[in-house]
Amino acid sequence: MRLPDSVTGSFLVVLGAAAAYGGWILPPVPGQPVGPNVFPLLIGMGLALCGLAIVFGVGHSFEEEEELVPLEDGQAAAPPPQGKLQGKLYGLRALLPPALLLFYVLAADRLGFIITAAIMVYVTSTALGAKWKLALPLAALSPFAIHLIFGKLLRVPLPAGLLPTPW
Amino acid sequence: MLKTLLDAFALISTWEVIIAMFAASVYGLVIGSLPGLSATMATALLVPVTFYLSPIAAIATIVAASSMAIFSGDIPGALLRIPGTPASAAYADEAYAMTRKGQAELALGAGVWFSAVGGIAGVLSLMILAPPLAEIALSFSTFEYFWLALLGLMCATLVARSSPVKAIAGMFIGLLVSCIGIENPGGVPRFTFGITDLFGGIEPIPALVGVFAVAQVMRAMLTPEPPPLPRRKFGSIMAGQWKLTKLYHWQMTRGNIVGIIIGVLPGAGADMAAWVSYAMSKRFSKEPEKFGTGHVEGLVEAGASNNASIASGWVPSLLFGIPGDTIAAIAIGVLYMKGLNPGPTLFTEKASSMYAIYLMFIIANILMIPLGIAMIRVAAYILLAPRSTVMPIIMLCCAVGSFAIGNNMFGVVTVAAFGVIGYVMEANGYPVAAMVLGIVMGTMVEQAFVTSLIKSDGSILPFFERPVAAILAAMAIGALLWPVMVWVWRKLKQPQTVVATSR
Structure with missing residues (x-):
């Protein structure tokens, strides 16, 4: 399930833009300058920016040490036993x-x-x-x-x- | 003071609390010792059970299970080189090397003894730090709460062992999840897509169960089964521990202090504490060359550290509702459910309950010594249980537990969805803890932010005018810029070294 950063980053851009738009179209509360629309708008924009940064590989240099950290169950991701035979189906x-x-x-x-x-x-x-x-x-x-x-x-x-x- | 203490004793000396604590201890020891089942998962699966207990008994189960699970992760770490929980990963190699040298008793004994000492040090920090901080926190307005929450979120992204950009993205995803529902400043349905079940928002607890339990079962589907534990006879486990305490008392204290500090920082928990303390122990040791060959010094320091972080993680949780680690994030959910809403007033209005929490932490850490020794002796039998029998039961508990939280099937759908989200995020290097923090703190951040904006009439200036708010703001912005500064510094340093080597 390891996807390239460009894929996950683009997904975040789309998700963030959608959230920002979704916040934008929310009706304002009469007589209240700040309504329910501000927070999702900010978060959506932030998420989209992060997505863009990930697509362009910003902050990737920090990830190197991650290789040293074992997974949560303490094992390195070992190759599946019959990985080659079953190929993609195994991941499913x-x-x-x-x-x-x-x-x-x-x-x-x-x-x-x-x-x-x-x-x-x-x-x-x-x-x-x-x-x-x-x-x-x-x-x-x-x-x-x-x-x-x-x-x-x-x-x-x-x-x-x-x-x-x-x- | 004395009366509150007596009240607290009365609160915890009921059969319900005693039985709950004992059962949760055994449960925590077993789950923690099974590789792949983490302390957070143990706590998350306990939540549905806590619904049916009194508030103090509910907290007792969480306190006992989490403390025990963090220790018992050391057992498979020392005997199999596979840490039972991520918190033991830092020193599993070292402990295993000791076992091969024939010092399994010493390694495991150090695990029990210094875990208990660390846990008690953590409680002391909670007792000493929390009340004066509560005094200060009483004067906080929404501006301070906003910056404090933001600082908490930023800390979580700083300490993640991954790209800070991905950590911030994870945090935003969590905040976005918290936007769902009608519980917002306008009371309008937001991101519900017309689905009635989404009106109430996403409950944090099913989301946590999904991220920590279902995602783990998913990972187990693709990883090979860990080898069975060789059965062995143990000598005296506690022998020599007092000598170690005297020899390494400075390392132990340093481990305690580092654990306490890391526990208080939002989002950083026991695993982080163990990594930092182990590295520190090696750095400052008089005999660093012995590390990795079965040397007990690092075990002492890291073992004292990871358990200290468990109790100190409750400091920001009880005071501000900002979880110190993922276990505390679950505890906050339970506190709200039981009417012990986190906040500084908790220490004045519900003082006896707070004392009861301190007492339970102390008792749990004392209880850890006899129960831990018993667990070490029977661990070989418990670890015989193959994964193919444990994981299906976990699945059933996920389904039934998430249903029980609201008695509706939507909880089960939430668990499944967050299992997938957690799995995909973890596999791609997005730290899950940052998202969890976002989900738990989202509503609070938004409320503080919007209320502040309404008070200031849309102006940004009042966010910086109050002195405490200004300090917190500077810290939060500093935390945000920190990775950028590190990056720039590295860029500046790199060309110089390249030039130097090319000459």
């Missing part, structure tokens, strides 16, 4: 967690918490390399444990859906 695996969360949003009300959660756990676990012998029991048990803590103890109204919990 990173999108699995947010996709599963959106799946939860769409499916939880209909299928119920237990079933949706079990599917999420199974998919995540297999994607991280677990065999079905491990992933299946985990998917069967962990939703109940989470339901016990959040649904029963903390009284979060989790959707029951197709499979109501025994308690």
